[in-house]
Amino acid sequence: MVNRCFGMIKEWGLNSLYKYSIYRRLIWCFVYMSVLPILLIGGYNAVYSFSKNEREAKMFLQESSSQIANNISYYMFSHMNLLEEVAMNPEIVNELMIYHQVDWNQKSDIENHIRLVLGSTFGASGAVNACEIVSVNRSYFYYPSPVSNGDFKTSKLLSRSARQVLMKVSPKEVPSDQNSYVILTRSIYSNEGCVGNIVAALDLSYFNKVCYENVTNLLNEVMIIDENNIVISASNEEQVGSVFGADKMLSISVSEPISNTNLTIVNLIDIQTLLKSAFIQFGITVFTAVLFAVLAFIFAILFTRSITEPINRLMEEMKKPKVEKFVEDAGNDEYHAVIEGFNKMSSNLVEALQKQYEIKLQETKLRELRREAELSALQQQINPHFLYNTLESIYWNGQLEGDEEISEIVNALGNYLRVIIIKGREYITIENEVESVNNYIFLQNKRFENRIVNYWDVSISMRHTKIIKLAIHPIVEDVISANLDDLESQIDIGISIAGELDTIQVTMTGNAVEYFLGRLDKTQVNTRGINSVDERLRLYYGDAFGVVMDKESEKIRVTMPVYKDNGSEGKKQYG
Known part of the structure; x- marks a missing residue:
């Protein structure tokens, strides 16, 4: 007001x-x-x-x-x-x-x-x-x-x-x-x-x-x-x-x-x-x-x-309708610079018109390059489908041989890769993001003998709410990776997701987060995933959103907007 x-x-x-x-x-x-x-x-x-x-x-x-x-x-x-x-x-x-x-x-x-x-x-x-x-x-x-x-x-x-x-x-x-x-x-x-x-x-x-x-x-x-x-x-x-x-x-x-x-x-x-x-x-x-x-x-x-x-x-x-001669000025102040700029602008006007045709030719070439890029992207989509089909074959072979553990691992890996490398969808539901994180933790527990224990606090009404893809998973991966490299005891990580108006607040706690934050200033810790999420959120939505690593409260907070679906997955809209 x-x-x-x-x-x-x-x-x-x-x-x-x-x-x-x-x-x-x-x-x-x-x-x-x-x-x-x-x-x-x-x-x-x-x-x-x-x-x-x-x-x-x-x-x-x-x-x-x-x-x-x-x-x-x-x-x-x-x-x-x-x-x-x-x-x-x-x-x-x-x-x-x-x-x-x-x-x-x-x-x-x-x-x-x-x-x-x-x-x-x-x-x-x-x-x-x-x-x-x-x-x-x-x-x-x-x-x-x-x-x-x-x-x-x-x-x-x-x-x-x-x-x-x-x-x-x-x-x-x-x-x-x-x-x-x-x-x-x-x-x-x-x-x-x-x-x-x-x-x-x-x-x-x-x-x-x-x-x-x-x-x-x-x-x-x-x-x-x-x-x-x-x-x-x-x-x-x-x-x-x-x-x-x-x-x-x-x-x-x-x-x-x-x-x-x-x-x-x-x-x-x-x-x-x-x-x-x-x-x-x-x-x-x-x-x-x-x-x-x-x-x-x-x-x-x-x-x-x-x-x-x-x-x-x-x-x-x-x-005057056209420039006949340059404006003369004997001063040495800012107005002299303006007049000199006007004279230069007049002389460049003809050159600008001559370059207009060249610009149109460049636009034509750019359209051809764009069609080639779209064809290349279409060709690259064949590889994920080939990978999914291969994993599907391994899964059913494990079922036929009676090896349930191999089947579970292959199924979790397939679901994990489906969220990670799938093209064309920039936004997924919170339920899909939670499933991706759970698949990642499941695969890591198979490798590290169930050392990772995770807790979720998500309201049922929010499971179909859409958010930007890979907003939680890279952060969890950075935190768990730092703990697996140094700790042999049980790793606890709790993740709560709360919504207020059109904003989603993700909070991560537990001894895994405490250990990760404690090492930030002492040793080199891999934070590429966290930095990537923070840069994407700030680039898409502004500085009001992003990742905050709070050492005093020993928490990691992620703030992002709710995605408003208007029928097109590729467009960024939020309330």
Whole structure:
């Protein structure tokens, strides 16, 4: 089916090309062969370049994001530790508990001490914009400015249950400052429970600085988003406050969560940036292809003319009714040889016509020789008939004298010779071939004291199937002869004949076959019979048939077709 489809496509393609002149075909061939490979290679290089840039971009984004996340994580962890230190300070805890129970002088001392602790702890950090401590009794201590509204009931920045530092991005609860900050909150506990909160507002300047510093040649974009996908900091300030994701579909991005926080680093590169280099490379390829196409077109015109002009001159001479003069050509290429051949063909044409009469005379002589050969073959058929009649006389004399053994030998020899030397029949039945082999083995057993034992495995339905004559007997003779020359023990040979569709498979086994195959490479073994059968089968039917001597399985296989009788014995037909 595949070969048929391929043949149809080939035929259609050739018929389509034949509609155009050789001149046009050669020109288009040169153009396509020079331009298409360049376009294919350029397209492949562009795709490969894009995929390579994509891999390198992802690796760069991953490394950059991990570094940014580690830096911010360390930065946040250090400020959270400061809150933990203040929240766990026993003096602060005690002062918040007794603040409402002391007089004004002691209150003033407590306020100064708390502000001193806040200033010494957070004042050295340039990132802390403001910090405060608020007690559950609404006592308010801040440095240098407040962060929350001081009311645990209404404030979204205060919490009674924050045993660990909480973080959120939010403006202060101060009307005068609505900028966004990173708000850190931690509850202050005593043995009796929550006594207050410490709150710190961190500037986003550090985050903005990190985003700006990790932008490489304006190729990538860095941003930090919170748990709600809100951009809190970005290398592009226009992105701050927007929701991440909606406008970043056509980009390659890497996300890296920042430990100890609810923030995530997003590092991305616009895919158009990667495509730009691929487009530039493909553009160079297209330009090169166009340049090569122009050069190829010019070269194709010159080349095709060098091919078609000699052909045109030759065609003009061929259109003339008779050859008046030879075609002249000063070239030294294949077309010069063609033209020289045409000139020689023209000169030989007359000589060919003159020889036609001589050929007819030769055909007459051949017919006479054939009649003589047929007469000789008819005369030679007399000899086998004379031999059969003589053997018949010996057989009946043995019967009359009562010598049954001589009669059996003569009868077997006559049947054997009848199959071997009979003329006119090229195909015999399997039954006749089996009988011929049995007669041969019978005669050999009379000579060698019944040393040969043969076994047949042939279906009864196949006994009248016709095969080519002497397809089995010569092989058996070669095998037994090799064994009789060297062995004195019993010789076993088994022969099975099986049919499948229109093919006959003959398989020979036994110690005789094993010994014969074992001697092939070691000593000279007579294989003339096997070679003759193999050559006949391959000559008649092709290389699919013949004799195979399989040393590994210690078997000899003969494959031949079934003869289909059409009423004429001399014709070779098989299914």
